[in-house]
Amino acid sequence: MSTKPRVTSYDVAAAAGVSRTTVSFVLNNAPNQSIPESTRQAVFGAAKLLGYTPSAAAKTLRAGTSHLVLCIAPDWQPSALMDAGLSILTEELRAAGFATVVAKSANNPRSLDILWQTISPAIIVAMFDVADDVRARIDRLRVPLVEAFFHSYGSRHDVDELQIETGRQQAEYVIDRGAQRVTYVAPPVDRDDIDIHTDRLRGVVETLERRGLAAAQVVAISGEGLPSPSDIALITAGHESERLAVCCYNDDIALGVITAARTAGLNVPGDLSVIGVDDLPMCQLVSPTITTVRFDVPGHMKQVAQRIKVALGIDDPSPSIPRSYSSVIRRESA
Amino acid sequence: MSTKPRVTSYDVAAAAGVSRTTVSFVLNNAPNQSIPESTRQAVFGAAKLLGYTPSAAAKTLRAGTSHLVLCIAPDWQPSALMDAGLSILTEELRAAGFATVVAKSANNPRSLDILWQTISPAIIVAMFDVADDVRARIDRLRVPLVEAFFHSYGSRHDVDELQIETGRQQAEYVIDRGAQRVTYVAPPVDRDDIDIHTDRLRGVVETLERRGLAAAQVVAISGEGLPSPSDIALITAGHESERLAVCCYNDDIALGVITAARTAGLNVPGDLSVIGVDDLPMCQLVSPTITTVRFDVPGHMKQVAQRIKVALGIDDPSPSIPRSYSSVIRRESA
DNA sequence: ACCGACTACTAACACGAGACAGTAACACCT
């Protein structure tokens, strides 16, 4: 329809009656350049009139780098948590003039190859535990990598301190509240989030040992949702003799355990106490309300934003004291 | 550390002992070009050895367009639903050689301005109801816009057929199951998703009218989560005389209504039936299990992917019969 | 009157890739 598919700075120059160089100087506030106000206004006027938007591709090519932050996330990742975090990240980085976008399917190498041929990020932020082959592909791009949820780098045996801490908090809480025996309930075994699950479990196990309790019994839900009667028999075994607490992988599992336990005639938290992870809205909407571990996404993400800025060289590395961003929300179930 | 910060096709050419043009021909499988296998292998070998990745910015600049699909979403949007959809979209478009990324904060014009200066998408997919000023900004870019959740364009009075249909399905279901009076429970009034809420309500209202029932009573939750005793009194008023059904904005609201009703001594679904929207995992984990309307995200997103491909000119517009992607999942609460 | 400094610009190059036009070298046919 339009013969000229794109408005370039050349068009603006022609409209303003100056050279393209002058347009560039004006629009970028070039230092050491004296441009009279009349010329400036002419350029601004022409740019606005024509609806000029500089070409991102040309800018990036010329500058050798972009102002783009690329977050990569796997398909399976529960983004309810991610979501609030991304908004905060976007907000923080926008203030520094950077745009933030997210790509899914980032655990798929083929996806990544297409991505690299399509956008040129200044930095890559991984929202998951980066596998070696993915890391190698990123290295080749000569683009820095920041891992949002991991603190240690370099070794393939990285562990997620954040997830371990979550498990620790669950165990500490129930022990402090008098638990004598602890059961851990995991999601069905065929799921993708197995890394997170094992890290949280590790935190529970480690805490039990440190506090001198017997090792936890671990039960994986056998079906998809609600624990079966046999699951519940396993989970609640021994509740008559000792004060029993159930640490659950997340709030959905916790809800399933509570519902199944009540169906089996048990009382929560009387016969057993149950604690989840995530602090989903529904935790406050069921009876009993669910005690859970909440991760402070805004707090953590602000810290991630800081690390990103440092990696981009637009901020100084502040000697921030490492702190835990998760805390127990005490409710009725434990 | 490295003197050469980036491997270019020039480096590959030098390593393979050919010209840069030849490298381009080989790597892009240029038609009408005869390159002997030996040369091809030399080029491929050099490229692999050096870890060559073509510059996305240069490619885009040269081609005048990219293979990038940019999805824009507002900050407030619940992404639990979005998430599965994006994975599917990414998958579908990857098969066509396109990369898909998501930008949040897209309801903020300033965010968009930074985006345009940073990436050059081939198309923009809006996950929300695009305001006029945002639409104007996109128009200026000469980039096509596809609206993922809206079917009608052009007017500022666009309505979301999909959301209306959801409300319709709720109402049809409870009426078919014998409801004589219908109450609609909405989220607290100060939230951002008010558009969605009003569209769903519209579907309910319209259906009641068509089926000859009295207009629905509408109650907005007064607190943040659980309906207060006075809310519940309003919601359940009249359940003694008529069979009462409660259509809820979403599953969380439905759960709150159920819990509060039981606390007030009422039986669900005996005294009143309750239906939600979303089919959250917890719907199967509570007692009574929650009847809800599920939106077929994969189905809808495949159709969106098709629309995107048509807009990109890489697929023919198939005369797809418009269909509804939501359906009632029958459980115990209604 | 002349030199220097300052103002207000502009011509030209570089970034990295794709693609068109051109060109040596060689084979084939009559």
Next chain:
DNA sequence: AGGTGTTACTGTCTCGTGTTAGTAGTCGGT
């Protein structure tokens, strides 16, 4: 022997920017 065709390449221009080096014109001082 000369024209035609094919093979296997390469030189050069282009995309839209930012930036460096340069250049007319004006002003001020001695």
